[in-house]
Amino acid sequence: MLSVVILGTGNLAMHLFRAFSKSTGVQVVQVVGRNPESLHSFSAHVATTTDHTSIKDANVYIIAVKDDAITEVSHHLNGKKGVVVHTSGAVGMDALEPENRGVFYPLQTFTKGKDIDLEKVPICIEANEGQSLILLRSLAHTLSQNVHEVNSEQRKKLHLAAVFVNNFTNYLYGIGEEICMKEGLSFDLLKPLIQETAEKIQSMSPKEAQTGPARRNDQKSMQDHLKLLDNDKHIALYNLMSEAIKQVYEEKL
Amino acid sequence: MLSVVILGTGNLAMHLFRAFSKSTGVQVVQVVGRNPESLHSFSAHVATTTDHTSIKDANVYIIAVKDDAITEVSHHLNGKKGVVVHTSGAVGMDALEPENRGVFYPLQTFTKGKDIDLEKVPICIEANEGQSLILLRSLAHTLSQNVHEVNSEQRKKLHLAAVFVNNFTNYLYGIGEEICMKEGLSFDLLKPLIQETAEKIQSMSPKEAQTGPARRNDQKSMQDHLKLLDNDKHIALYNLMSEAIKQVYEEKL
Structure with missing residues (x-):
């Protein structure tokens, strides 16, 4: 069972949360957000926190925030053992501070209130280290049959x-x-x-x-x-x- | 039973022919084309001719040719009792010479070899006369539930x-x-x-x-x-x- 912490409360965070909740083999153990109101729609289903110092341990930390906040949010995950990934198409992997880092980029447009079947959505993964890549591939395959290794330039x-x-x-x-x-x-x-x-x-x-x-x-x-x-x-x-x-x-x- | 003559052998002519062939209530009585080779794919199923002087009588004559050939083809239908329509989005109704004229414009892109279910395709009709409009509406409804009266400017x-x-x-x-x-x-x-x-x-x-x-x-x-x-x-x-x-x-x- 892979454990996941989601950081972010926007559209993509919600879509990923829903998709992981349906999949066997993954458990979202926590959702982290800046303000309690945005966390509200998650809190009935999963532990939530606004406190960056009380982030739970997990295999993968998924940062699903605006591009320009990625580095800052990743900063709070320094020292964590799991793989820290962002979900952005436009940002290089190295915008992340933590040692084990990668990218988990679902190539799709996500709209509030409109469900998307992730099964056919291409998930583009990248990691700075072989074991992390294997982990991300397993995670991606719980959602989609369409998983690709894609580097930051691509x-x-x-x-x-x-x-x-x-x-x-x-x-x-x-x-x-x-x-x-x-x-x-x-x-x-x-x-x-x-x-x-x-x-x-x-x-x-x-x-x-x-x-x-x-x-x-x-x-x-x-x-x-x-x-x-x-x-x-x-x-x-x-x-x-x-x-x-x-x-x-x-x-x- | 409405009778139809199709003039033209291109993509749209073929798509219309196939759709009418499936529908009850319409019979394509003839397909008219310039050269025998293009008529070949129709000739197993319907009477065909390359001769503009031997066009059969029908309720509706559908001209499905290139925009700049519409007037010329319509010329051969002068004196016919049926309604003569073209199928172009860009050409005004009055490019047609015959007295009973109209337009039968399916708003869709038609690709050779790719079947399209016409049932939901908007068919835009226009006629210069009330009875013809009623006739065109009946004809359009044999193919699609999505029939609209649209004038040439629109x-x-x-x-x-x-x-x-x-x-x-x-x-x-x-x-x-x-x-x-x-x-x-x-x-x-x-x-x-x-x-x-x-x-x-x-x-x-x-x-x-x-x-x-x-x-x-x-x-x-x-x-x-x-x-x-x-x-x-x-x-x-x-x-x-x-x-x-x-x-x-x-x-x-």
């Missing part, structure tokens, strides 16, 4: 890629919603298309899946679209995206 | 929105793939995130769903990301997207 690139496919994509969805609303149309009209677009690349490369006026260098459609746009940012984006797509496929036209 | 805006949420989104997926490949990482790592991003906005607004460095105006993360990018187009896109997202949420920070 993880930063993955995090960057995630910004493109998640944050920026969501912003494009927002533009779609805005265009619909201005026409008195429901955003629901775009939802099946959004889902199919995401589903399509599960089995084919985005390069093959690309369609649209820019891909076929259809100048007339692009000009028509630009005339329909009245937001400067959207126009700039339309031009930049179309240029970039055209460039990728130019030689193939 | 449909053009929908098509524009679709470029953002489908074509441009797919391009972002491609950037994600490129970043992964350069690091020797599998694009599969990003697929669960891509799916969750699309799923999230099925039940919440993209505005609420937005996360990431730009949304929280996290300058350090954005600077770090920019240092990791080596493609000028990707850098320009990162900057433009981040600025646009920051602007939306500025007042809320």
Whole structure:
């Protein structure tokens, strides 16, 4: 039985706590947070504390806090025997102070109140020492079948890629919603298309899946679209995206 | 029983043909195409012709060809009693010559060889005349429960929105793939995130769903990301997207 202490009370902390609670083979022995209110939603199920001097012993300490607080929180775990990991895509492993350190990065977007089945979520692990890596792999496998050893440099690139496919994509969805609303149309009209677009690349490369006026260098459609746009940012984006797509496929036209 | 002639042999023509073939209440009586080879995949199941002078009578003629060929194809249907529709998002209804005209626009991306359940696909219909609209609505309902009356101006805006949420989104997926490949990482790592991003906005607004460095105006993360990018187009896109997202949420920070 692996024992885990979670440090942090945010979205990811809650999702991990829930997932570990369901899995056999892991016991969350404590959740550590700064303020009692945030700990409240955990306290019915597990020991909690706001006191960094009374952190329990465990095999793994999972720091699930904002990037810029990771080093500070890890400081309180100096001298602990277990492996101290953070959960960030953007922060190197060595932001952690303790001797046994690593990373436990679930590559997914976690939303408050929306359950996620972690089973298929890639968990990217890293450790500064072989035994710790084995431990983290066991821990990750209690949650997911999709466990990968990824070093800090690779993880930063993955995090960057995630910004493109998640944050920026969501912003494009927002533009779609805005265009619909201005026409008195429901955003629901775009939802099946959004889902199919995401589903399509599960089995084919985005390069093959690309369609649209820019891909076929259809100048007339692009000009028509630009005339329909009245937001400067959207126009700039339309031009930049179309240029970039055209460039990728130019030689193939 | 509604009778339909399909003009065109591409992806959409094939998807519509298959969907109508499964539905009761509709019979595709003929498929019309320019060259015999493209008609070949239809000819085992339905009458086909390359001859525009021998088009059969039907209740609805569905023109599923490239945008710039719509008017020309519709010309061959002048004098027919049925309703002549095109299936394009970007083209106005009046690009059609025949007297009874309309639009039958399934708002979805259709890929060769990938089946799509049309049942939830929004079908946007328009007609220049009340009886034709009733007929098109009946026809659309044989395929989908999601039928909407949308005029030509609205449909053009929908098509524009679709470029953002489908074509441009797919391009972002491609950037994600490129970043992964350069690091020797599998694009599969990003697929669960891509799916969750699309799923999230099925039940919440993209505005609420937005996360990431730009949304929280996290300058350090954005600077770090920019240092990791080596493609000028990707850098320009990162900057433009981040600025646009920051602007939306500025007042809320």
